[in-house]
Each structure stands twice: as structure tokens, then as C-alpha cells.
Amino acid sequence: MTLHRKLLILIILATMVVSLDPAQAEQLSIAQLSVLPDDTSLTALVLMRERPDIDYLRQLVANLSRDERSGVVWRELDELARRSQQGIRQNLERWVNTGELERIQYLRLVNGIVLHGSPRVYEDIFNHPDISELIHIIPRTIETNAGPIPVTVADGESIPWHIEHIQAPQCWEEGYTGAGVLVAIIDTGINYYHTDISDHLWDGGDQYPNHGYDFAGLDDDPIDESGHGAGVAGLVAGDGTSGINTGVAPDATIMGLRVRQDLFTGVVTDTWLAQD
Structure with a gap:
């Protein structure tokens, strides 16, 4: 940058x-x-x-x-x-x-x-x-009827459409896989148990044992309870261990910064604290 x-x-x-x-x-x-x-x-x-x-x-x-x-x-x-x-x-x-x-x-x-x-x-x-x-x-609550959009792949393929569309595989072939890059997911948290990201999570040591921080709950556990942040983490760095390579930068390191109780409820200052 x-x-x-x-x-x-x-x-x-x-x-x-x-x-x-x-x-x-x-x-x-x-x-x-x-x-x-x-x-x-x-x-x-x-x-x-x-x-x-x-x-x-x-x-x-x-x-x-x-x-x-x-x-x-x-x-x-x-x-x-x-x-x-x-x-x-x-x-x-x-x-x-x-x-x-x-x-x-x-x-x-x-x-x-x-x-x-x-x-x-x-x-x-x-x-x-x-x-x-x-x-x-x-505190603000957003009302919506929107539901999740499933990720689909062609039969026998492991790379979904959105990855192919932005030509990410060509970048990987040139060595740009996200290795050495730390990405903070400022969202509803992350699912640090998911096999697609579990081996490239930020190591916060004894102070942050769960790979990030929960600014909404004021504790060291940013586990996602609604699914949005987990999905974003997968789009960033899902490496395909579970069968579908969803991440544009599959070798990037993920840090979870939870700033919302769920996708629809939260306060803007929690996001600013995470950015700080």
C-alpha cells in the first residue's frame, strides 16, 4: 500500500x-x-x-x-x-x-x-x-429479511465461481496467496474451529488465546454466533481443507475482532475500538 x-x-x-x-x-x-x-x-x-x-x-x-x-x-x-x-x-x-x-x-x-x-x-x-x-x-438494530446465499461449484470442481471470476487462481500461480499477510475480520466474530482457517489463525499468545478479541462482549473470545464474520473469514482465507476453496487469499493469517452481537445489532464505537 x-x-x-x-x-x-x-x-x-x-x-x-x-x-x-x-x-x-x-x-x-x-x-x-x-x-x-x-x-x-x-x-x-x-x-x-x-x-x-x-x-x-x-x-x-x-x-x-x-x-x-x-x-x-x-x-x-x-x-x-x-x-x-x-x-x-x-x-x-x-x-x-x-x-x-x-x-x-x-x-x-x-x-x-x-x-x-x-x-x-x-x-x-x-x-x-x-x-x-x-x-x-x-445501539442500532437493522431489520432485514435477507438470508444466506449458498456457495455453489460445478460438479467435480473445488473452486467456486466467485474465485474464478476475479481470476484469483492466476494470482496464486504467480505466488500471491496471502502468505505473510495478517487480515483482521472486524465483524460478528470468526469460527476458529472451522478447518478451512484453523491452521492459519493469528497467534495472540496467552493474552489472546482465541485468536482475537470480542469488543462487543469485552472478553477474549471472538467466536461467531451468527455466521456473518465466519463467512467473511472464509471468503478471505478459506483454504479448501473441507473441500471447497472459498478464500481469495488462502495462505493469509486471520485475526478475529468481534464488534457486533449479530449482523443486525451493535454500536459504531466498538468498530472504531477494533480499528484502533
Whole structure:
């Protein structure tokens, strides 16, 4: 991936909060917070006033090698978040100690903080000088009658139509099989028991023994309970062990990042945390 494309992706991620779907987010106001019972729990995004400087990052990595750029950008984003959030983090720790702030999750890409707590927490930090926006994150459910589309192959064949259509086998013949590439499936999870991917899963060691993380359930088990993420993992890297070679990059390594309870229910901040 070129430097230009990497920075374009970073720019998109760093500015994505400005285009939130109104069905998933709304600006919080003191008037709204003041009428809510104290035992109400809200999930909200605190967006800091100081934002990542894309021009500065572009100049910083201009003369670096491809392997060095990512580490430099992440270190800069981490330093910005730590420095600009220092004051508000002290306020938030006080609310954790009272039990009214149940969860704090820090976002580097957009320099923000995801909180889950009582209205009193948000009233306290509402006018903090380092904060530019306070956004209520609303769980969203999508209603649909869509069902699964089966993968079909001709009799006696092991390569399905979609793989042939994009000429993936020709790429494999030239040595482009996904070997050495780590792919994060940010979805409903993965089925790490499936034989088509089970021998090329990310090794997270003792900290992440199940090859990823569940941001929706806040645990280390990203097992897919609805099937969508498992299907995506198969389309990316299914190697045909079970009989049909469904994956476009059958030698790629898969990491599972579960961000939704199922295909139709979830909150957008879980996806951002996975990207971070």
C-alpha cells in the first residue's frame, strides 16, 4: 500500500465522527442530561478539541521506509491522546471510584474516549475546556429479511465461481496467496474451529488465546454466533481443507475482532475500538 493510500485511510478514520448516522448518534446537551434519572447508563463518545494533524504526519513519514511509517504514526497518535486527555482522564478516574462510570475506552485514531456511565458523569465533564463534542452513541438494530446465499461449484470442481471470476487462481500461480499477510475480520466474530482457517489463525499468545478479541462482549473470545464474520473469514482465507476453496487469499493469517452481537445489532464505537 502506498504512503498516499495509507494517509488517505488515516484521514478518513481521523475525521469519521463528523459523518455519524443520526440513527446511531446524537449530540448530548445539558438539558437532556438534567432530566435523566441518575441510575440511567449512557454510552457516549468524548471527542477532544485537539485533533490529529494529518499534514504534520505526512511530513513526518515522508522519508521513512514502508516498514517504519506505521509505527511512527501510531506513536504520534498515542502521544497526542495521552497528552491532550491528561486532564479529563483525572476527572474520569474520580467517577470510576464512585461506581458511576462503568467503563472507559480510549481511541487514538480520533483522539476520543468512549464512556459508559451515569448522566452525572457527563454533566460534570460537559464544559471541560479540552472537549469539543460529547456524542451519545445509540445501539442500532437493522431489520432485514435477507438470508444466506449458498456457495455453489460445478460438479467435480473445488473452486467456486466467485474465485474464478476475479481470476484469483492466476494470482496464486504467480505466488500471491496471502502468505505473510495478517487480515483482521472486524465483524460478528470468526469460527476458529472451522478447518478451512484453523491452521492459519493469528497467534495472540496467552493474552489472546482465541485468536482475537470480542469488543462487543469485552472478553477474549471472538467466536461467531451468527455466521456473518465466519463467512467473511472464509471468503478471505478459506483454504479448501473441507473441500471447497472459498478464500481469495488462502495462505493469509486471520485475526478475529468481534464488534457486533449479530449482523443486525451493535454500536459504531466498538468498530472504531477494533480499528484502533
